[in-house]
Amino acid sequence: MSAQLGLFATSSTAPDAVELVGEQDIVILNLSGGKDGLRAAAIARDAALEAGVEDRLWTVHASLGPMEWPACTVDGVRYPSVGELAAEHSRLLGVPADRHLELRRSRSGVPYDLLTFIADRGDWPWLGRARFCTGDWKTKLIYGAFSQAVRDFKKAHGRPARVLNVLGLRADESPDRRKRPPLIRTTDNSHRIVDEWLPAHAESTASVKEWTDSGGWPHHWAYDSTPGADDWLGSSRCSCSACVFSNRRDLLLAVRRRPRLAALYAEVEYVRGVPFNPNTSMAALIEEAARPGAPDPGVVLDDDTPDFDALLVAVRAALAHPPKRQPRPGTGPGTLLPPGAGCDGCSLAGQQGLFAETADG
Incomplete structure (x- = not known):
């Protein structure tokens, strides 16, 4: 199968897509709870149905714990977390419940969340290094979950398992994602051959929203101005509430929607002396x-x-020790959290004057 850019049409029944999916032994549909992962998964699912290999489909949600958008209840109506919505998307795609995985990193049997890792390291994913928030905390976690399956396959069939990793990345999202080919081989060894496929890469944001609405697919409440509005006037992205790569409006919206999380981010950046965004x-x-x-x-x-409280305890425990990496000089703006301003009982209104008085350092 050729991996040339532009090989695949966005139609779920494009012959090349059917051929690609039909060649696989394991097809992993990455679901974040967001619109793009769902769109990509649906294209791959349709190709699998046409190829007659729907029994090879798995859905996976690599959770970042309390840093993701949680569930909320408004006017007596409960709106799901991204993890819960990912599971619902999997069900609606027709994938059996026993082939949906929610994965989360742990250490000594206790959840080990990304913000704790950042506090341990002393830096953030933007600092010119590998984007560990996606590589180590998602891709490697997912590959690890299938390690036994590919070993078993190799033992049974005498050849490496062919694995298709389906992601919802689109060219519209950023210049970096625009450069990514829609199909690329990422792993080729004696146990597994992994191709990464971006079936919705060429689709526009507007077309993905239209497809979601016209098909009656549920989208996460964070996309809306208020839960239940169904207007797409909230955050433009889903998964991490406050992502270092988000646009400014999304970040401001996240700060206002989750002030306690924002204050904990600020505490980490103050103690480590490095802002969370360049x-x-x-x-x-x-x-x-x-x-x-x-x-x-x-x-x-x-x-x-309890999940957020556990994160708070873990982050502060990490901050009590020297960072594993020393911060680089001149790594960003100097407006950081002043001493003594923790996140317990914080409110934006209460912090407005505090930050105005300490904006220089």
Whole structure:
């Protein structure tokens, strides 16, 4: 099968897509709970149905724990977390429940979340190194979950397992993603041959939203101005609530929707001396989000959950020790969280004056 750019049409029944999927022993559909992963998964699912290999489909959600958009309840209606929605997307795609995996990193049997890892390291994914938030915390985690399956396949068939890793990355999202080929071989060894496929790579944001709405597929509440509005006027991205690679409006919206999480980010960047984003700090975003004209959050989450409390304890325990990596000089703007401003009981209104007084350092 050729891996040339532009080989695949976006139609779920394109002959090349059917051929590609039909050649695989394992097809992994990555579901984040977002619209793009669902669109890509649906294209691959349709190709698998046409090829008669739907029994080779697996869906996977690599969870980042409390950093992802959680569930919320508004006016008595509960709206799911991204992990819960990923499981629902899998069900609607027709994948049996025993072939849907939700994976989360742990250490000594206890969840080990990305923000704790960042606090341990002393830096953030943007610092010119490999994007560990996707590589180590998603791709490697997923490949590890299938290690036994590919070993068993090699033992039974005497050849490496052919694995198709289906992702919802699109060219519209960023210049880097625009450069990524829609099909590329990422692994070729004695146990597995892995091809990465981006079946929705050429689709526009508008077309993915239209497909989602016209097909009656549920989308996550974070995309809307307020849960249940179904207007796509909320965050433009899904998964991590406050991603270092998000646009400024999305970050301001995340700060207003999850002030306790934002304050914990700011605490990490203050203690480690490195802002979470190359163009701004979380402390500066908290200050800006408290001003008139900031995006209306539509909903404010208290994050009063055992999972978030465990994250808070773990992050502060990590911050009590020296970082494993020394911060680089001049790694970003200087507006960081002032001493003593933890995230317990924080509120944007209460912090507005605090940050205004300490904006220089």
